[in-house]
Amino acid sequence: MTTVAQKPAEPYEVVRVQVPKRSLNSELRAIKIVWRRELIRFVNDRMRIVTSLVQPFLFLFVLGGGLQQLASAGTHGVDLKTFIYPGILCMTVMFTAMFSAASIVWDREFGFLREMMVAPVRRSSIVIGKCLGGATVAAFQGVIVLAIAGLVHVPYSVGLILGALGLQLLLAFAITAFGLAVAIRIKQMQSFMGVMQMIVMPMYFISGAMFPAQGLPTWLTVLNRVDPLAYAVDPMRRLVFSHLNISPIARHVLDPGLSWWGWQMPALLEAAVVLVLGLGLLVVAIWEFSRTE
Amino acid sequence: MQDAHEPAISVSNLVKRFGDFEAVKGVSFEVGAAEVFGFLGPNGAGKSTTINMLCTLLKPSSGQATVAGHDVVLERDDVRRNIGLVFQDPTLDGYLTAAQNLKLHAELYGVPNNLVAPRMEQVLRMVGLWDRKDGQVMMFSGGMRRRLEIARGLMHSPRVLFLDEPTIGLDPQTRRSIWTYIRELQEREEITIFMTTHYMDEAEWCDRIAIMDKGEIVALDSPQKLKAGVGADRVSIQTDDDEAAIEALRERFGIEARISEGAVTFGVEGGEQFVPRLFAEFDPSRNPGSPAIRGVSVSRPTLDDVFMSFTGSTIRDAEEDPAKHRNRVMMQMMGGGARR
Structure with missing residues (x-):
């Protein structure tokens, strides 16, 4: 009966487990472990940490540094890199959050999603855990870009760092929720990446991350004002610029703020728009996730 | 709670239709507590469809089924807390270690905190993977992964363990060792095991088998009697x-x-x-x-x-x-x- 492959059973004691009824506590545990899984995977995947920083650094130093020669007249003495820095802070978070959302497509392809789907917990707990995990990971990535503020003449101040971190968390949360709502419908990684490129890149360019959102052609102004990302980029820029020591005219040109028919939106309201959108997308994602078998 | 004499699984007239196609045509059977019960049949006979209905992954078109004393449609959560699942396709997270995979499962199933570590040690020792607990699952062989999945399915001490083609794609030696684990497990844990296979020789390990063909059970008895x-x-x-x-x-x-x-x-x-x-x-x-x-x-x-x-x-x-x-x-x- 015995063969070589058969290991003799190791001695062990039988430990019996009684699984308790579902409760709020069990849902919180589920959220926490799904969140922690995202972090563990992120930390284990050093390649991802590096690759997701390539694009922001490319934009900041290559594009920013290169275009500086052309733009110096228009920026009124402000380094172009300093100008686009708030946009880069948003960009880092965006792409990392997207990748986090994409992991649900991986999970499906590799079967792990099923392990979570059959667990005796609410689907919403899984989605919330994923969303928080994605936001945390993205914000961590954002900290790395925050750390290089000095290289682009942005001062290190507690208010700026905390504020930027808060905005990054908020944006990462909203983008992860959006990514999840899309990812749940998509079965293949390639199509997900395609869809995200098609939606996220235009959204990023239109948001005004790379240019001031004023004096644009009408069509672009309209698109800019309906682009949700603009409401994350603008408060970030205002926050960064409030810590810069620059001429009033440069401030006026480079940091015009978002306005609707001449009415200047307060930064807090803009942040609230992102929050509400994020929550709305989270609800959509939960709803979609609960429907699938 | 049920007593020991109540069947672990009880199915009556279970039907599953996909559009016009009737994949399961009204099957009825009972599986006793601590029994190893095998579902045997060619691919497409309706084995997986039946097992998925019993695991609450698919809703039956009609008929009734109870698992561990709970209705699979009306008391889905209660069924899920009392069953362990090992799927035909792998469902482990390759980026995590063996221990992290089990920990994740324990948290999702709400295993009491103080029992997570001892239970993990037990199930890992049981399948001979205790010394590999900190190895990344990505590096595991097919047989090791399957054993880890079985261990994971047991983390929350289920009353019934469902194994859908647990040995598919494995070499004969590994298949045999997996069966040794399953039999030992059944003796130690007094657990009911419900499994599907299309390897005839493996069905000999079961206490009773049901032969399924074209959505119907055509025979049901012990291998010897059959x-x-x-x-x-x-x-x-x-x-x-x-x-x-x-x-x-x-x-x-x-x-x-x-x-x-x-x-x-x-x-x-x-x-x-x-x-x-x-x-x-x-x-x-x-x-x-x-x-x-x-x-x-x-x-x-x-x-x-x-x-x-x-x-x-x-x-x-x-x-x-x-x-x-x-x-x-x-x-x-x-x-x-x-x-x-």
């Missing part, structure tokens, strides 16, 4: 003209034979005594034009024969693509013709 029920020995002969041989067997012995796995096969009482008679009848000097016999084998009934007696084909034949089957018959005919 084999005893077939009675006759199985004779298969290789000839240079199978069709003529089948014809000759029908005319001279009144035996209905059929081609299975490339040989003319039939059941007969006292197989060894039958062989000399067969050669005598097929002797060309006595009966000119008899097909020449190139080989004979006689065997005691196996579960393959049981399957054949209930479904009219072996499990491998039933799984073959009809077109492929047709091609093979054609090639045999052509090959046979050329040799003559």
Whole structure:
């Protein structure tokens, strides 16, 4: 009966487990472990940490540094890199959050999603855990870009760092929720990446991350004002610029703020728009996730 | 809570339709507590569909089923807390270690905190993976992954463990060792095991098996009784003209034979005594034009024969693509013709 492959059973004691009824506590545990899984995977995947920083650094130093020669007249003495820095802070978070959302497509392809789907917990707990995990990971990535503020003449101040971190968390949360709502419908990684490129890149360019959102052609102004990302980029820029020591005219040109028919939106309201959108997308994602078998 | 005499699984008239297609056509059966119960049948017989309904992954079209005393439709969560699942396809997170995979499962199932570590040690020791607990699952072999999945399915001490083709794609040695774990587990944990397989030899490990074909249960009993029920020995002969041989067997012995796995096969009482008679009848000097016999084998009934007696084909034949089957018959005919 015995063969070589058969290991003799190791001695062990039988430990019996009684699984308790579902409760709020069990849902919180589920959220926490799904969140922690995202972090563990992120930390284990050093390649991802590096690759997701390539694009922001490319934009900041290559594009920013290169275009500086052309733009110096228009920026009124402000380094172009300093100008686009708030946009880069948003960009880092965006792409990392997207990748986090994409992991649900991986999970499906590799079967792990099923392990979570059959667990005796609410689907919403899984989605919330994923969303928080994605936001945390993205914000961590954002900290790395925050750390290089000095290289682009942005001062290190507690208010700026905390504020930027808060905005990054908020944006990462909203983008992860959006990514999840899309990812749940998509079965293949390639199509997900395609869809995200098609939606996220235009959204990023239109948001005004790379240019001031004023004096644009009408069509672009309209698109800019309906682009949700603009409401994350603008408060970030205002926050960064409030810590810069620059001429009033440069401030006026480079940091015009978002306005609707001449009415200047307060930064807090803009942040609230992102929050509400994020929550709305989270609800959509939960709803979609609960429907699938 | 149920007592020990109540069945672990009880199914009555369970039906699943996908559009017009009836994948499961009203099956009924019971599985006792601490029993190892096997579902046997070719791919597409409805085994996985049935198991998915019992695991609450699919809603039945009609009929009823209770698992561990809970209705699979009305008390989905209660069923899920009381069952462990090992799927046909892997569902581990390769980026995590073995221990992290189990920990994640324990958290999702709400295993009490103080029991997570000791229970993890137990299940990992049980499948012989304790010394690999900090290894990344990505680096594990197919057999190790399957064992880890079994260990994970046991983390929350389920009353019923469902295994959907637990040994598919594994080499024979690993298959055997997995079966040893399963049997040992069943003894130590007093757990009910419900599994599907399409390996006939594996069904011998079960206490009882149900043979499923085309969405119906065609037989249900212990492997020994099922084999005893077939009675006759199985004779298969290789000839240079199978069709003529089948014809000759029908005319001279009144035996209905059929081609299975490339040989003319039939059941007969006292197989060894039958062989000399067969050669005598097929002797060309006595009966000119008899097909020449190139080989004979006689065997005691196996579960393959049981399957054949209930479904009219072996499990491998039933799984073959009809077109492929047709091609093979054609090639045999052509090959046979050329040799003559």
